[in-house]
Structure formats: C-alpha cells, structure tokens
Amino acid sequence: MRQRVITAVVALILFIPLIVIGQMPLQVVMAMLGGIAVYELFRMKGLEIKSTEGILAIIGAVVLILPRSTWYDFLPKSVNGNTLFYLIVMALLVLPVFLKNALTFDNIGFPVLVSLYVGTGFQNFISARETGLHVLMYALLIVWSTDIGAYMIGRKYGKRKLAPDISPNKTIEGSLGGIACAMVISLVYTLIWPLTYNVVAMLLLAIVFSIVGQLGDLVESSYKRYYGVKDSGNILPGHGGILDRFDSLLFVFPLMHLVGLF
Incomplete structure (x- = not known):
C-alpha cells in the first residue's frame, strides 16, 4: 500500500501539470504511453514487439493518437489519422505475402485490434483536453x-x-x-x-x-x-x-x- 501511495503521488505531481499545459507536450506523452500500452498487450500474449507487426501496431496507435492539426497539417486535407491508420492495416495485411504465410489473417487481427483499442482511447483523451x-x-x-x-x-x-x-x-x-x-x-x-x-x-x-x-x-x-x-x-x-x-x-x-x- 505504501508503494502504491508513493507512486500515485509522484504520478500526479508529474501528470497534473502536463494536462494543464496540454498541447504538444501532452500529445507526445500520450503517444509514448500508447506505445507502451501496445507493448504491454504484445508482452501479455507472448509476442515480440520488435517484430514487423509489433512495430506497425505501435505506429498504428501513434498515428491515431496524434492530432492532425498539429502533426499532419502538411498533408492533403483528405488525409487524417484514420487514413494513415488504414494504411498501416493494409501494410499488416500484405505481410503474409512477403513472409510466405508465416503470418495468417488471424495473426494480423491481433495487432490491428490492439492499435485500434489503444489508439482510439488515447486519441479521445487528447480531444477532450483540446475541448477544455x-x-x-x-x-x-x-x-x-x-x-x-x-x-x-x-x-x-x-x-x-x-x-x-x-x-x-x-x-x-x-x-x-x-x-x-x-x-x-x-x-x-x-x-x-x-x-x-x-x-x-x-x-x-x-x-x-x-x-x-x-x-x-x-x-x-x-x-x-x-x-x-x-x-x-x-x-x-x-x-x-x-x-x-x-x-x-x-x-x-x-x-x-x-x-x-x-
């Protein structure tokens, strides 16, 4: 219990100023936390995060998390985080072709779902802060x-x-x-x-x-x-x-x- 309390206090001391500041510092930290969350899910399943599908899953979560207005504004207006995420999904779907079916459609489902779950959650965290x-x-x-x-x-x-x-x-x-x-x-x-x-x-x-x-x-x-x-x-x-x-x-x-x- 003592360790839990100490960790909670330290986390709040770091976290509260961050959400008050918001903007790019918060976005970068949320993207980092999203990447760690993807790693944790891969670790629980016993998969290697350094694999191609692991790296693509992290990238997929991050492109969902980071707001277009700050990070992708140089791209055409038709391109947003959801568009970039689907490009990642397409890259994952193509993997079995190059890996000679070492990965299956079922295997690809896990990294896609993980990046969508984590990315959408943290994306909306940032959207809430941008609202106020x-x-x-x-x-x-x-x-x-x-x-x-x-x-x-x-x-x-x-x-x-x-x-x-x-x-x-x-x-x-x-x-x-x-x-x-x-x-x-x-x-x-x-x-x-x-x-x-x-x-x-x-x-x-x-x-x-x-x-x-x-x-x-x-x-x-x-x-x-x-x-x-x-x-x-x-x-x-x-x-x-x-x-x-x-x-x-x-x-x-x-x-x-x-x-x-x-």
Whole structure:
C-alpha cells in the first residue's frame, strides 16, 4: 500500500501539470504511453514487439493518437489519422505475402485490434483536453471516483462477487458504491462547471460512464487472466503497467465523444 501511495503521488505531481499545459507536450506523452500500452498487450500474449507487426501496431496507435492539426497539417486535407491508420492495416495485411504465410489473417487481427483499442482511447483523451481542461477533468474524476468508491465500499460492505471468474476481489456492492461516488462527483462538478447537458442528464451519463469504466477494467482483467499475468507491466511500482491505470479511460473517453461532450 505504501508503494502504491508513493507512486500515485509522484504520478500526479508529474501528470497534473502536463494536462494543464496540454498541447504538444501532452500529445507526445500520450503517444509514448500508447506505445507502451501496445507493448504491454504484445508482452501479455507472448509476442515480440520488435517484430514487423509489433512495430506497425505501435505506429498504428501513434498515428491515431496524434492530432492532425498539429502533426499532419502538411498533408492533403483528405488525409487524417484514420487514413494513415488504414494504411498501416493494409501494410499488416500484405505481410503474409512477403513472409510466405508465416503470418495468417488471424495473426494480423491481433495487432490491428490492439492499435485500434489503444489508439482510439488515447486519441479521445487528447480531444477532450483540446475541448477544455474542465471536460478532461470531469472524465478523470468520474473514473477516479468510481475506482476509489468501488474499492472503499467493496472493502467494507462487499459480499456478492461481481465477476469471480475474471476479478475475484470485485463485488456488486463495490460496483454500486463506485457508481454512487461518480454521481456525487458529477453533481458537484457540473453545478460548478456546467458541461454540454443539464445537471440531470449529466447525472444519468455519470452512471453510464461509471459502468462503462468498470467494464473497461474488467475487460483488461479478462486479458490478464487469459494470458496468465498479474499486471500488464511493471512501469508503475505498486500499480502495474500503463494499461492497468488507463483501462477504464480507454473505454470512457470514446463514449464521452460519442455522446457529444467533446
């Protein structure tokens, strides 16, 4: 626990100024974190990241993450991150031709899905910050309050298992506690800093975001259990890897974009 707290404090000291500054420094760091997340997924599956498909998967995630306005503005207007990403997909699809079927269509599916999953999540993280710091902070606080509420309530009152085959320590009571905490945070936050919709709508959305964030956590837990690893990585002492910290956010941010918050 002491190690977790120390890591969290240090991470916040570095992270908060970064999201306040935003722009290119944040974009570069998010691209780096995206690359690490891709590496962690390859590592969990036991694949070599230095392979052609591993390098292309990292490039695919990065081109999705970096905004066109900052990094690709010199290209024709018809070209954006999605266009560049599909070029990466095409390159992956061509690989079996040159590798004499050492890779199959099924093998190519993994790096494509990994780069899409990671790249889209971090892409929307940056988009939220470009819309405004208050939008980004809202999403972060919803996810963080859900995690803290689920942990605290679950630890004290948790009895019924939420998903015992995937994450044995999570409970239904903890999950509901996380949702309740997210609703409280949403109510207080939107009364002070109004967002796109009214307070009632934001409360309902907070419930959805909290549930989706918990699903994102469970999705990553299912990967780890399937591949037989405890953490996605060890870059954050006491917390695991980048995916262990961003799994909920990778689900919540795209959904926030879909409902029009940025």
